Amino acid sequence: MAEETKAPESRPERTGGDRPDRSGPRGPRPGGGPGGPREGGRKFFRRKKVCKFCVEKIEAVNYKDVRLLAQFVAESGKITPRRLTGVCTPHQRRLSRAIKQARNIALLPFAGRAQ
Amino acid sequence: MNRTYELMFIVRPDMVDEELTKLISTLESSVTSASGTTKSEVWGKRRLAYRVGKFNDGIFVLMLIEATGAAVHEVERRLRVTEPVIKFLTVRTDEELKRLDKIKKLRDSKKKASAQPAAAAPAPVTPATVEASAETPASAPVS
16 A cells, blocks of 8 residues: 555654654663653653752762662662662762772672672 | 871671770771871671671771871781781772862851841852841831
């Protein structure tokens, strides 16, 4: 039929929503947009996640406060990425440094859940 | 030029208290002989996140040292040699403390500037609210 030959021309983009000139939902967005598979795959900027450290004005992230650090570590022991936790870049850098220091001094595990 | 350090080390869990204090005082004396200051706190026995050597628990000790790099190097060397110490970590903290100090000073100066209800204050948001609250009691006995 004639429709089938015309259909692929009118639809250049399959994913991503209405705007075809965006880079698609895979770009690392700080707003926590439809990047991760847990988000539900909706439109952009569905949940505006705020950086916990900026809100509570925690400037120093110490490797010693395990309870704070453990919030940003997955069950497997891996550091959760910024796009899932909503942490801003400078705080994420300090946080990751503190987590690695805590791992070295056996306060956090390298892999597996903390017993 | 004294720098501040945080030295945390883990001692095997079956160590006696007095031996621990003896070890700490030895390390402290090696720092103070090189003209530095120390402060130590014993965190006590804690479960380790992974097996270190043959142990699953350990006694955590934290030392806050203000000394030269060479003195801390000497302390680290001693820790490496001491048999009951199973792990240690040294973190240099003076840059971090300097940065925190700067931020705190900035915040305090902003708060002070907004506390005076004078114009030409650098913080845009807070003086407005302070001025509004200062003006309303003055304008109350109108009617």
